Amino acid sequence: MGLLRRNTTADLIAGSVEPVLVDKFGRVATDLRISLTDRCSLRCTYCMPAEGLQWLTKTERLDDDEIVRLAGVFVDHGVRSIRLTGGEPLVHPTLAAVITSLKRLAPAPEVSLTTNGITLDRQAHVLAEAGLDRINVSLDTLNREHFAALTRRDRLDDVLRGIDAAAASRLHPLKINSVLVRDGNLGEAAELLEWALRRGFELRFIEHMPLDADHTWSRAEMVRAEEILELLGEQFTFRALPREGAAASAPAEEFEVVDGPGASEWPNRPARFGVIASVTRPFCRDCDRLRLTADGQLRTCLFAHDETDLRGPLRDGATDVELGDLIASAVAGKQAGHGIDAAGFTQPLRTMSAIGG
């Protein structure tokens, strides 16, 4: 196991300190999610209201230079992976240029994308050429009517075309994110897994979190990881993979599919799926994530009620050192856990789409 290098007074005097973002519980932040926009091309019922939200203005949003400058400060402080998200990052017109600029940072971070896949058929190749390393596409159902009901848009075919294009580019391993909803797509868990296994994709089921604009989340109604595993167990045999190495701080619990439809389709590719049980099996103790919203607010937890404004100081002329200090002190104060189970838990004002999932 690697030991964290501690900066000594001698290092400080010699100026050879490698700044790291560490909180009071000893967690080191190395992963940054950047929301490029709060706008989205879908209106998933568990995320956004039908009429959308009040969108940020162009002035309120960080521009590309600001995004890359801030990302550089995070990288200088030990961030090694950056995930671009939103809203829907594919609606950001200069996405490829942002990726290229991020990959020029030193050391170059791993850059990945979380997307709903709409227009990905036209963009996958360009994004891969720009330096994108990996991609996650969100897809909750393979049934056109269910898709239209869940997302309030009849765009399943566009998403499937986007997934095909990503698979044809070098964006591997391709991960698919699915949120299961009791009165929506719960019965499709096994079908989704078989579909993903046959194509060599890694499916990850995400527990529904209390971050929806319509406040429809209910602890009693949400589909729990336990229930998903039971359902899948009716058709598949699988075993939990150990949480070690990079997987130790990953949000997904990983499972190897030993037997079941599609399990042996790709003899040279692991047949796997994951469950992100943010609500019932929280991984806050190992959380290494930070989030930068499209309007330049740093959030150290999805469920935090406070944010650190980086846009204001950036536009007022703060130096990289000053921005780094702001980031470091925000991280130092990161809360122990999301607190969904705590008495008096209240949902943050920002929804998932406005934070950057």
Ligand code: SAM
């Ligand atoms: N538009 C992109 C997409 O669809 O992947 C990126 C943003 S979206 C907010 C990121 C992920 O968050 C998606 O996989 C979506 O299903 C998930 N999500 C949205 N609201 C959620 C909620 N309340 N609970 C759990 N996951 C949610």
